[in-house]
Amino acid sequence: MLKVKLPDASVLEFSRRVRPVDVASQIGPRLARATLAAEVDGTVVGADSALPEEGEVSLRLLTAKDPEALAVMRHSAAHVMARAVMRLFEGVQLAFGPTVDNGFYYDFLLDKPISEADFPKIEAEMARIVQEDEPFERIVEPREKAIVLCADLGQTLKVEHIREGLADQETVSFYRQGEFIDLCRGPHVPSAGAIKAFKLLSVAGAYWKGDASAQQLQRLYGTAWFSKQDLDDYLKRVEEAKRRDHRVLGKQLELFTVDQAVGAGLILWLPKGAVVRRELETFIYGELIQRGYQPVYTPVIGRVQLYETSGHYPYYADSQFPPIEMQDGDRYLLRPMNCPHHITVYKSKPRSYRDLPLRLAELGLVHRFEQSGELSGMIRVRGFTQDDAHIFCTDDQVADEFRGCLDMTQFVLKTLGLDDYRVRLSFRDPSSSKYVGSPETWDRAEAALEAVCREMSLPNLQVAQGEAAFYGPKADFIVGDCLGRDWQLGTVQLDYNLPSELRFALEYIGPDNRPHRPVMIHRAPFGSLERFVGMLIEHFAGAFPLWLAPEQVRVLAVSEKFEDYARQVQGRLAEAGLRVSGDYRPEKIGAKIRSAQIELVPYMLVIGGREMEQGTVAVRDRIEGDLGAMGVEAAIEKLKQEIRTKAVRKKS
RNA sequence: GCUAGCGUAGCUCAAUCGGCAGAGCAGCUGAUUUGUAAUCAGCAGGUUGUGGGUUCAAGUCCCUCCGCUAGCUCCA
Numbered sequence: 001m002l003k004v005k006l007p008d009a010s011v012l013e014f015s016r017r018v019r020p021v022d023v024a025s026q027i028g029p030r031l032a033r034a035t036l037a038a039e040v041d042g043t044v045v046g047a048d049s050a051l052p053e054e055g056e057v058s059l060r061l062l063t064a065k066d067p068e069a070l071a072v073m074r075h076s077a078a079h080v081m082a083r084a085v086m087r088l089f090e091g092v093q094l095a096f097g098p099t100v101d102n103g104f105y106y107d108f109l110l111d112k113p114i115s116e117a118d119f120p121k122i123e124a125e126m127a128r129i130v131q132e133d134e135p136f137e138r139i140v141e142p143r144e145k146a147i148v149l150c151a152d153l154g155q156t157l158k159v160e161h162i163r164e165g166l167a168d169q170e171t172v173s174f175y176r177q178g179e180f181i182d183l184c185r186g187p188h189v190p191s192a193g194a195i196k197a198f199k200l201l202s203v204a205g206a207y208w209k210g211d212a213s214a215q216q217l218q219r220l221y222g223t224a225w226f227s228k229q230d231l232d233d234y235l236k237r238v239e240e241a242k243r244r245d246h247r248v249l250g251k252q253l254e255l256f257t258v259d260q261a262v263g264a265g266l267i268l269w270l271p272k273g274a275v276v277r278r279e280l281e282t283f284i285y286g287e288l289i290q291r292g293y294q295p296v297y298t299p300v301i302g303r304v305q306l307y308e309t310s311g312h313y314p315y316y317a318d319s320q321f322p323p324i325e326m327q328d329g330d331r332y333l334l335r336p337m338n339c340p341h342h343i344t345v346y347k348s349k350p351r352s353y354r355d356l357p358l359r360l361a362e363l364g365l366v367h368r369f370e371q372s373g374e375l376s377g378m379i380r381v382r383g384f385t386q387d388d389a390h391i392f393c394t395d396d397q398v399a400d401e402f403r404g405c406l407d408m409t410q411f412v413l414k415t416l417g418l419d420d421y422r423v424r425l426s427f428r429d430p431s432s433s434k435y436v437g438s439p440e441t442w443d444r445a446e447a448a449l450e451a452v453c454r455e456m457s458l459p460n461l462q463v464a465q466g467e468a469a470f471y472g473p474k475a476d477f478i479v480g481d482c483l484g485r486d487w488q489l490g491t492v493q494l495d496y497n498l499p500s501e502l503r504f505a506l507e508y509i510g511p512d513n514r515p516h517r518p519v520m521i522h523r524a525p526f527g528s529l530e531r532f533v534g535m536l537i538e539h540f541a542g543a544f545p546l547w548l549a550p551e552q553v554r555v556l557a558v559s560e561k562f563e564d565y566a567r568q569v570q571g572r573l574a575e576a577g578l579r580v581s582g583d584y585r586p587e588k589i590g591a592k593i594r595s596a597q598i599e600l601v602p603y604m605l606v607i608g609g610r611e612m613e614q615g616t617v618a619v620r621d622r623i624e625g626d627l628g629a630m631g632v633e634a635a636i637e638k639l640k641q642e643i644r645t646k647a648v649r650k651k652s
Numbered sequence: 653g654c655u656a657g658c659g660u661a662g663c664u665c666a667a668u669c670g671g672c673a674g675a676g677c678a679g680c681u682g683a684u685u686u687g688u689a690a691u692c693a694g695c696a697g698g699u700u701g702u703g704g705g706u707u708c709a710a711g712u713c714c715c716u717c718c719g720c721u722a723g724c725u726c727c728a
Contacts, residue, residue: 105723115656204723205655212725216655219723247721251663260719316728318653337728371653371726372719380727469728483722493728522728559685586685594689608687618688626688 003056014051021047021190024061034063036189037072044068046138046187064226069189071099076136076188077126077195077224078104083180084125085114085220094182095157095208095217101484102234103223107206109157114218119200122220126198132178133193138186139174146172150183157208158183197231198224241482246537247377253542253600255533255550256378265375265382267530272550275579276536277529279548281363283646284387284412284526291408293361293389298341300365304331309503310340321369321382338364339495339522342390343504351508356518357393357401363529364388378534379487385529391521392499392506398519399448402475402492406456409477409490409525417648418539421479421489422460425453428473429466436471437496445494446473471497477527482538489527489535495520543600543622547643554601555582555617556592558608565612569605569632576636597622603639623651 004012004023012026020038024031024047035047039060051057062069078097081104086092089110097106108114114122141149143162150158162183166172175184177192189195199222206219225231242248250256255273262268269277288295304323307313313320313333323331335341342360351358367383374380393401413421427446428435435442453461453475468474472494478486499506499520507515526532536544546552553573557566563584573580583592589606596604606618616629619638630638642649 113656202722203656206724207654210725212654216724218655221723264719310728312728319727339728368727373653373655373722373724374726376721471728488727556688558687561685586683586691588684588686588691589688590686591690592688597689604688606688610687620688 002051002053004051005056005058007058007060017050017053019048019050020045020059020061023051023059027061031061031063035061036064036069036194037062037187039068044072044187046072046136047190049138049187064194070226072187073189073194073226074099074104074224075186076192077198077222078106079136079175079177079180079182079184079188080126080129080192080195080198081122081200081220081222082106082108082182083129083177084122085110086180087125088118088121089114091154093157094155097182100221103201103221105206105219105221107208107217107219109208109215109217114203114220116200116203123198123200129177130192130195130198133191134178135191136186136188137176138188139176139181140171141174142171143169146174146183149174149181153181155183194226195224196226197228198222199231199235241484244482244538244541245377246379246482246534249537249542250377250534253537253550255537258377263382264372265370265380267378267381267383273533275550276533276544276548280526280529280533283415284363287408287412288359288361288389291359291404292357293359296342296345296360296362298338298345298362298364300335300367301332302335302340304333306340306344307333307336310337310343310498311503312336312340316368319368319370321367334367335364336366336368338362338366338386338388339390339498339520340504342388343498343506343520346390346392346506347504351392351518353394353508353510353516356508357391357397359389359391361387361389378530378537379481381528381530384531386524387526387529387532388522388524391523392508392518393521394508394516395519398445398494398521399452401521402449402494403452403456405492405521405523405525406452406458406475409492409523410456410458412525413477413490415646416536416539417545418479418535419459421477422462423453423458424462424464424467424476424478425450426464426467426469426474426476428468432466434470435468436500436502441496442473445496449473449475449494469493469495471495479535479539481535487531487535489532490525491523491527493522495522543602545646545648546602546639547646549600549602550579551581551599551601552579552643553603553605553639554596555580555605555607556589556596557582557584558589558606560584560586562607562609562612566607569607569617572632573605573636576640578636578639593620605635623649 002014012023021032021035024035037047038045039062040051040057082094082097085108089112091110093109095107095109097104147159147162150162162172172183173186174181175186175188201221201223204219205216207216208214223234225234253272254270256270257268258266259268304313316336320336321334323333325331345360346358363385365383365385370380370382391401428442474491474493476488477490479489480486496519498504499518506518508518510516555566555570557563566582570580570582593604600622602622604620606620611617611629616631617635618629619627619635621627
């Protein structure tokens, strides 16, 4: 006897062995047909997987309405794609084919390169398979037999995976669909007909098991949905997101440029982009001072020895610009990190516990030679400015300082209306020996950090075991770009390494008149100004809040007859400290408005005969349109108020 | 770095089968004097990323290099 609890709290009883699809039939034939998978005690399984004979389970039948079913269907779509590829190409070896956000991929090993030109015929073959609507059949085999089966199928990658990756499994499962059989954990939808709309998206290289020294496979990405409408909506969303691309907007709005004459991954901030950056810098410096940081300035190069001491050289030599060698043999490194310089500032005099916590801040320009394939606009570059600071404190102060750093980072993100972020708390992998410091210290630090994070109720907090830097645990603030890629912005990292005896042997004199070792915290709320501004451009789709806008307001003269008065108004706004320009071209007012709208100028002041007579301006808001006439001083006060509050306005 | 794709005017793109490199926007000049998202006309703008090859003829086909894009690997 099996008791099946359904989400509506009703209970069904079965004396025979049943599957979720049988439970669905019991409720109704339409539900049975719509059931694509099931969630049994919280685990997603296939609709035809047998439920236990005895006891009680809670069961949720999953249909096209449930997001879990979408993931199951996409996994099935990956199989269908693999089946199509195997029908069309000779000697295809299958690797892995999982579901990912918004779609799926499958990795193949085959001699012939697949290109996008092959997509139509693969898609056509997939459509045929979906049309045939054959069932997915689960087959469970003992491990040894599975190895033989895969070997017979010529699937050597799968053989390797069963031997190594699944070494601890007694049995493994396959899914068969017609002539196609694939090692797979499942689950799958009942049959291919559940895949209603799909599209291949791209082909790329991928390494077998993520190992760059292993052979490279061909990865085919696709997306699949339960309706053509959903698919079209998705493709449209992707297109719209691409219009926010900071590389496109950065060029259109003249914010930054990259030129191979200077070098790949090296950002040239154009005047308008420089305004945004300068405003952010002013903002961040104000915060730093308020929060007890002391700005310092240090050089962008340092002797190689310094980085040997810090351990950055030669450990990261592959991703550094090689040292500059002088005639006398002295070698200098373009700094990849600011910390050694700040440590040198710390060491510039003996420190007492009364100096701690010592918070040294600098917008520090660093250079790293990132691999060419990694470079991406302002987001992944070879020269960038960290809004860096290093806090030197006692063990007891770590939690408070850590909290202060998180608080500042949150404050910065909130001020900019960036609330779609997640926080990743990276801890060590206890089974690895690559970490500095004793396990006890790590445990204590990790516990303290997690406690602070929980107490601050950070959004989407997740703990990532094994993601810590070798020198200490860290908390990263992660934001997605317009293509859905996640990037680290702000970061707060504990460091037991650099202060240690092995490295810089930092000390302070304690109340006991004896030397003690300080702890270091690295922190950067923006991460890098380059990446942060890149993300901001995408976040605002180029339409910055007033306080950041390169051009805050533009005076538009209705005709040249009113130019003199308009110029007076422009002068008055400039005097008031606003970033203002004037459009005095012999154009119609509609054309001037259009230019200003396209250039995303937040406010326009239209000036014609009426305004000149009455000494007013007609204010046009980029978002809301015409706001009507008001006095010049009233308009200035309105804008200044919005700047003071750093308001983030969106279309209402 | 690896795999694949793409490089045509400042920008967005066109150029059939290999057959005279073109359009819109931006720019410049002139006319127009304008009331809330594009006034009209003219002019100028190119070694088709680079170097080589095939051909009577190359933007188009082949090779090299450079750059860009996506993904993979990396990210102190």
